[in-house]
Amino acid sequence: RKEVEQDPGPFNVPEGATVAFNCTYSNSASQSFFWYRQDCRKEPKLLMSVYSSGNEDGRFTAQLNRASQYISLLIRDSKLSDSATYLCAVNFDRGSTLGRLYFGRGTQLTVWP
Amino acid sequence: GAGVSQSPSNKVTEKGKDVELRCDPISGHTALYWYRQRLGQGLEFLIYFQGNSAPDKSGLPSDRFSAERTGESVSTLTIQRTQQEDSAVYLCASSSLGGRYNEQFFGPGTRLTVL
Numbered sequence: 001r002k003e004v005e006q007d008p009g010p011f012n013v014p015e016g017a018t019v020a021f022n023c024t025y026s027n028s029a030s031q032s033f034f035w036y037r038q039d040c041r042k043e044p045k046l047l048m049s050v051y052s053s054g055n056e057d058g059r060f061t062a063q064l065n066r067a068s069q070y071i072s073l074l075i076r077d078s079k080l081s082d083s084a085t086y087l088c089a090v091n092f093d094r095g096s097t098l099g100r101l102y103f104g105r106g107t108q109l110t111v112w113p
Numbered sequence: 114g115a116g117v118s119q120s121p122s123n124k125v126t127e128k129g130k131d132v133e134l135r136c137d138p139i140s141g142h143t144a145l146y147w148y149r150q151r152l153g154q155g156l157e158f159l160i161y162f163q164g165n166s167a168p169d170k171s172g173l174p175s176d177r178f179s180a181e182r183t184g185e186s187v188s189t190l191t192i193q194r195t196q197q198e199d200s201a202v203y204l205c206a207s208s209s210l211g212g213r214y215n216e217q218f219f220g221p222g223t224r225l226t227v228l
Contacts, residue, residue, distance in 0.1 A: 032215055043204055043219040044156070087156070091215060100146065100169065101217060105155035 003027065004090050006104035013111055017078045021107045023088030024070045033064055033071045036087040038106065044087055048073070078111045085109070115139065117220030119205050125226045126195055134190045134223045138207030143185050146208075146217060149201040156204065162188060195227045 006023045013019050025033075033050035047060065050071050054063040061074040071090075075082055085106040091099055118137040126132050138145050147159040158172035162182040173179070177195075182188040192199055202224050206217040 034216065043221050046216055046218060049216060089217075099215075100158040100161050100172065101156075102158075103148075103156040 003092070003102040004088060004104040006088055006107050008105060008107060010108040010110055013078055013109070015078055015080060015111055015113055017111075018074065018076045019078060019109065020072055020074045021086055021088075021109075022070050022072050023104050025090045025102070026069070027090070027092040028066070028069060030069075030090050030092050032091040034089040034101070035062055035071075035073045036089060036103075038085045038087055047086070075109075080111050080113060083109055083111045117205055117207050117218055119203075119220040119223050121223055122221065123224045123226075125228065127228050128197060129194055131191065131193045132195055132225065134192075134203050134225070136188045136190070136205030136220060138186070138188070138205070139209075139218060142207035142209045142218075144208045144215070145182055145188050146206040147180060147188070147190050148204045148206065150204060150222075151201045159190070192225075195225075197227050200225055200227045
């Protein structure tokens with residue numbers, strides 16, 4: 001079983017739609033969780049850290065479910081500019097937020113006009 | 114402020130040659146990471162430096178790969194006797210000990226092509 005798994009998609013949605021991605025992780029001791037956005041042939045850019053209580057940043061909402069070991073990303077009112085690959089990343093180090101991140105392979109989103 | 118920078122942005126080399134890739138982390142960031150991303154694949158961890166601690170080399174795929182970091186500044190990743198399967202984008206990231214969640218910020222990467 002891979003440490004971090006995502007549905008690769010692609011998700012194709014019209015502008016204005018709401019879309020949600022899930023990401024499951026294998027290590028229950030995981031300390032920190034992130035969503036990154038990666039545009040074609042570019043580096044990953046941090047979109048959001050995921051807090052235990054869930055958090056929202058404008059049109060983006062991230063949630064953590066420790067019991068079921070998944071994190072989610074909800075995008076409301078999708079824009080054309082949201083088209084990208086969304087990567088989830090998890091730190092597995094017990095008792096520390098440092099150390100390597102384990103990345104999922106990404107979920108591809110295309111928003112069409 | 115300035116982000117993570119990497120050089121060169123592109124490198125084409127012949128099989129069997131050595132290459133050296135450079136990463137300048139964000140100023141003040143004590144942790145530095147190297148990952149690679151093969152075409153159409155996810156990010157693969159290579160090595161992690163934190164301050165003066167021994168680096169975590171657990172992701173290096175073979176002894177042809179090595180990396181160094183001087184203090185809390187520049188890091189170089191060296192690949193000896195390159196093979197075609199080494200072709201990938203090599204990404205460097207840095208993070209700050211003061212960050213609550215160890216957010217890692219990536220540089221633009223070095224695209225390595227081994228002919």
